[in-house]
Amino acid sequence: MAELTLIHIDPGFLVVNKPGGLLAVPGRGPDKQDCVVNRIKSLFPDCINQPAVHRLDMYTSGIMLLARNSETHRALSKQFEQQQVKKEYIALLDGKVSKKKGKIELPFRLDPKNRPYQVYDPVQGKMGTTHWQNLGEEQGRSRILFSPVTGRTHQLRLHAAHRLGIGIPIVGDSLYGNGQDGDLMFLHACRLSILHPLSRERMEFSSPPPWDSA
DSSP states (O other): OOOOEEEEEOSSEEEEEEOTTSBSSOOSSGGGOOBHHHHHHHHOTTSOSSOBSSOOOTTOEEEEEEESSHHHHHHHHHHHHTTOOEEEEEEEESSOOOOSEEEEEEEEEEOTTSTTOEEEOTTTOEEEEEEEEEEEEETTEEEEEEEESSOOTTHHHHHHHSTTTTSOOBTTOTTTSSOOTTOOOOEEEEEEEEEOTTTOOEEEEEOOOGGGOO
16 A cells, blocks of 8 residues: 655644555554544644545545644634635546546435445435536546535545446445446546635645556
8 A cells, every 4th residue: 555645744733645555544454444534643643633625535545635723623624614725636436438528416415234335215315516628638538627515425436437427436435336346446636726825825736646646
């Protein structure tokens, strides 16, 4: 597994590049304690107990934001709630996408009998909204830029795979595609833009997909 790398260090927050396969936050049991949060707390002992401002799926790589104190955590979380944070993801989809761009609006919810699988539900589901752009084809796979408006669990994975979305799963996705558990999933949080919690200056952070340099 690749190492967790620091992209930006601020007195109030940290921006890191999470490798695919590393948990964002600790899970249940001793085998699920190695995660971004615990690694950051070991590097920065003065960090609050729950610093993660948002999360990435275990097999999603890329930019993640963590707060070092409670005041900053509240301020950054409010930006997410008010949709002031801009996020972009790069993905490789397991097939050819014919359209150039689109907007996906699909309501979905957790399937309690098959956690953590999410299912389309126009009645009880909560709406997830994603803009996407087709960046071209690579050896029969489509490179897609996702710009999510909402931040629902598995949103991009479901929006890519579902027939009412793009209809083609992300390469390596073991839940919604043809991947096996533990496979590299080709979904990377490549860009994050926030307002500095004190100065309100717009800050942008970027990270290229790891498979581009492989």
